[in-house]
Amino acid sequence: MSTSDESHNTLTNYVAYLDSQxxxxxRIGHLNLETSTIRPLSFLSGAPLSNLYQVISLPPSQxxxxxPSIPLSQTTLLPPLPSRDxxxxxxxxxxHAAEFHSSGYDSSDHVAQPTHPVIFTKRSTSIIAGGEAILPHAEFxxxxxxxxEIGVIIGKPGFRVKEEDAMEYVWGYTIINDVTARERQRDHKQFFLGKSADTFCPMGPIAVPAYALPKTLRVQTHVNGSLRQDSTTANLIFSIPYLIATLSLAQTLQPGDVIATGTPFGVGFGQSPHTFLQxxxxxxxxxxxxGTLKNTVAAxxxxxxxxxxxxxxSNQLFPVSNLEKSAGGKGLMTINSKPLYYRxxxxxxxxxxxxxFIHGLGGSSECWTPFVDEMELEKKYVLHxxxxxxxxxxxTSAASVVSIQSYASDVAALIEMKGLQNCVIIAYGMGCLVALSAMDEVDTKTSFSPADIEGRKIVLLDSPPQTTPLPDEMRKDLLARAETARKGGMAAVVDLLIPPERKRKGHLAKTLERISLLGMDAEGVHGARWLGGGIHSNPDRDVCSDWGKPVCFSGGWN
Incomplete structure (x- = not known):
C-alpha cells in the first residue's frame, strides 16, 4: 500500500452496522468516537460498502x-468480522501465564511460560458486537x-510467511473479549470448548488499519469501572510477526482472518479471592x-x-433474484411470507x-399504466x-417453487390482507388463471353472503387456456423460452420474441417493447415460463366453466 493511499483516507474507524432503513x-462507515456518529462509506462508484472484507480488499483511495453522518443510536452495531472462527x-x-499456571485451571502444560505458542480457535458463532449481552450459560x-485482547486482522493471503515480512500481512486491529468458562477449559484439557460458547467472543466496536495506529498498542480492561488489566503489545511472549509466521507454516492465512493475541495479567482467577463474572x-x-468494547453479562x-x-x-444462502431493483427490498411488503411489490x-x-390488477407471465404491474391512464380509472376507483x-x-428465491397456485395464493393473501373480497379483478394472459384460482382459494377459506360480494367482478382481457394441462405445443414453447432466459439472459429472450429484423409499423412501439423486456429479471422470467410449461394438474378441467361465477371476457388485449 502506498503512502499516498494511506494519507488519502482519514475516515479509518471502520464500523459495521445495520442502517435504519x-x-x-x-453497511460500513467511519465511527467518530467523540461524537458517536457514523459517516457512511462507499466505493468510488457510489455503491455502499456492506462488509469489512470489502474494505480490506480495497486501497484506501478507493x-x-x-x-451525512448519522447518530450511532439510530443504527444496530455489528461485529467487524463475524464470518470465520x-x-x-x-x-x-x-x-498472565504465571497467574494461569498457578490458578488450578491450567491443564495445558507443566510449565508456566510456554516454549511454543498455545493456539486454539473460537467458533464464529461465539462472535457478537459491542453492546450485545454476554450469556452467562449458568448450566455450562x-x-x-x-x-x-488485541485482535490482529490479516490483510492479504499468506503461506509460510517469514517473520521479518509478517507485518506486511497485517491490515489492522480490533478489540476482542476472549470470554472463557474456566472449569471447561481445565476439564477438557484444551481451550476450544470453554471459549466457544455462544456470545463468548465480543468484537469491535471498530477495526482500524495498522498505518493509522502506533506500533505499540496498550490494552486495558475494566470490570464495573474497576481497572483489572493493563499492558502493551511490547510485553507479548510471542510477537505478532512470530505468531503470523507460526500460523502460516502449513496453512494459508486469508484476508479478514483475526488473530486474538492473548490477554495480560489480571483476569478473574487472578483476583484474590477469585472473582468471576456475574x-x-x-x-x-x-x-x-x-475505542472501547463494552458488553454486559445478561440475566x-x-x-x-x-x-x-x-x-x-441460512435463509441468505439461497440466491435471491430481482432484489437489487428495490435496493435490497426497500418498498416491498410481506405478503404470504414473501417480500412482494404492492402499491x-x-x-x-x-x-x-x-x-x-393481475398481470401475465413475464410482465409487471406497470403494464397497466396506459390502460389506467386512458380510462382515467384513478378518478373513480381505488387501484391495487x-x-x-x-x-x-x-x-424470488432459488428455493421458491413458483406455480400458478403459488401466485394465486399470494394474490389470495393480498385480497384477505386488504379486504378486497368484493373488488373488481382485471387480469390478462396467465394472470387470468391466477385470478380465478385466487378467488377459488379466498372463497374456500371464507363463506360470503351474496350481499358481501355483490360488487365482485372478474374481467379477463385475454382468453386463458381453457384446459389444463396446456396443449403440448404451448408447453414446449414456454419451456424453450425458459431455457433461453436461463442460458442466454434477457437479450436472447428479446431477440427470440422480437427479432431486430422483424418489420413493425411502429418503430417506437418495437423499441419500447424491447426495452421493457430487457428490464426484466432473467431468473424470474425463467421461473415463470418454466411453470407455465409445467402445468400438469387437473387434466381436462375447463377453468372458466368450472369456476361457477360470472366472468367477463374482452379479447384482443395482447
Missing part, C-alpha cells in the same frame, strides 16, 4: 464518504471470566486508537439469539370501488397493483 441492510493465542503475556459454567457485570476493554433467563442469527444467515393509488373516497413473485420489483 426497512429492511435494514449491513473508499469515499457517502452522505477466530485464531487465538493462550498464555502470551508472562505475568460457574467460572465465567473475561480476557481483554449477571449485570459490565466489561470494558480499551485499546489505543480502537440467566436471557434468550440466546444465536439460533435466530443462524436462521437468518395502492387512485380515489381516496371511502365508497370507491376497488380494482385489483401487485408484481407477481419474480416479476417487476418482486424478488
Amino acid at each position: 426497512e429492511p435494514p441492510l449491513p 473508499i469515499s464518504p457517502a452522505g 477466530v485464531l487465538a493465542i493462550g498464555k502470551n503475556y508472562p505475568e 459454567t460457574q467460572t465465567l471470566d473475561y480476557e481483554g 449477571p449485570g457485570d459490565t466489561v470494558e476493554i480499551s485499546v489505543t486508537g480502537l 440467566t433467563s436471557a434468550k440466546n439469539k444465536t439460533l435466530d442469527t443462524i436462521s437468518t444467515l 395502492k393509488t387512485g380515489s381516496t373516497s371511502a365508497n370507491a370501488q376497488s380494482i385489483l 397493483f401487485l408484481d407477481l413473485e419474480g416479476h417487476g420489483l418482486s424478488p
Whole structure:
C-alpha cells in the first residue's frame, strides 16, 4: 500500500452496522468516537460498502464518504468480522501465564511460560458486537471470566510467511473479549470448548488499519469501572510477526482472518479471592486508537439469539433474484411470507370501488399504466397493483417453487390482507388463471353472503387456456423460452420474441417493447415460463366453466 493511499483516507474507524432503513441492510462507515456518529462509506462508484472484507480488499483511495453522518443510536452495531472462527493465542503475556499456571485451571502444560505458542480457535458463532449481552450459560459454567485482547486482522493471503515480512500481512486491529468458562477449559484439557460458547467472543466496536495506529498498542480492561488489566503489545511472549509466521507454516492465512493475541495479567482467577463474572457485570476493554468494547453479562433467563442469527444467515444462502431493483427490498411488503411489490393509488373516497390488477407471465404491474391512464380509472376507483413473485420489483428465491397456485395464493393473501373480497379483478394472459384460482382459494377459506360480494367482478382481457394441462405445443414453447432466459439472459429472450429484423409499423412501439423486456429479471422470467410449461394438474378441467361465477371476457388485449 502506498503512502499516498494511506494519507488519502482519514475516515479509518471502520464500523459495521445495520442502517435504519426497512429492511435494514449491513453497511460500513467511519465511527467518530467523540461524537458517536457514523459517516457512511462507499466505493468510488457510489455503491455502499456492506462488509469489512470489502474494505480490506480495497486501497484506501478507493473508499469515499457517502452522505451525512448519522447518530450511532439510530443504527444496530455489528461485529467487524463475524464470518470465520477466530485464531487465538493462550498464555502470551508472562505475568498472565504465571497467574494461569498457578490458578488450578491450567491443564495445558507443566510449565508456566510456554516454549511454543498455545493456539486454539473460537467458533464464529461465539462472535457478537459491542453492546450485545454476554450469556452467562449458568448450566455450562460457574467460572465465567473475561480476557481483554488485541485482535490482529490479516490483510492479504499468506503461506509460510517469514517473520521479518509478517507485518506486511497485517491490515489492522480490533478489540476482542476472549470470554472463557474456566472449569471447561481445565476439564477438557484444551481451550476450544470453554471459549466457544455462544456470545463468548465480543468484537469491535471498530477495526482500524495498522498505518493509522502506533506500533505499540496498550490494552486495558475494566470490570464495573474497576481497572483489572493493563499492558502493551511490547510485553507479548510471542510477537505478532512470530505468531503470523507460526500460523502460516502449513496453512494459508486469508484476508479478514483475526488473530486474538492473548490477554495480560489480571483476569478473574487472578483476583484474590477469585472473582468471576456475574449477571449485570459490565466489561470494558480499551485499546489505543480502537475505542472501547463494552458488553454486559445478561440475566440467566436471557434468550440466546444465536439460533435466530443462524436462521437468518441460512435463509441468505439461497440466491435471491430481482432484489437489487428495490435496493435490497426497500418498498416491498410481506405478503404470504414473501417480500412482494404492492402499491395502492387512485380515489381516496371511502365508497370507491376497488380494482385489483393481475398481470401475465413475464410482465409487471406497470403494464397497466396506459390502460389506467386512458380510462382515467384513478378518478373513480381505488387501484391495487401487485408484481407477481419474480416479476417487476418482486424478488424470488432459488428455493421458491413458483406455480400458478403459488401466485394465486399470494394474490389470495393480498385480497384477505386488504379486504378486497368484493373488488373488481382485471387480469390478462396467465394472470387470468391466477385470478380465478385466487378467488377459488379466498372463497374456500371464507363463506360470503351474496350481499358481501355483490360488487365482485372478474374481467379477463385475454382468453386463458381453457384446459389444463396446456396443449403440448404451448408447453414446449414456454419451456424453450425458459431455457433461453436461463442460458442466454434477457437479450436472447428479446431477440427470440422480437427479432431486430422483424418489420413493425411502429418503430417506437418495437423499441419500447424491447426495452421493457430487457428490464426484466432473467431468473424470474425463467421461473415463470418454466411453470407455465409445467402445468400438469387437473387434466381436462375447463377453468372458466368450472369456476361457477360470472366472468367477463374482452379479447384482443395482447
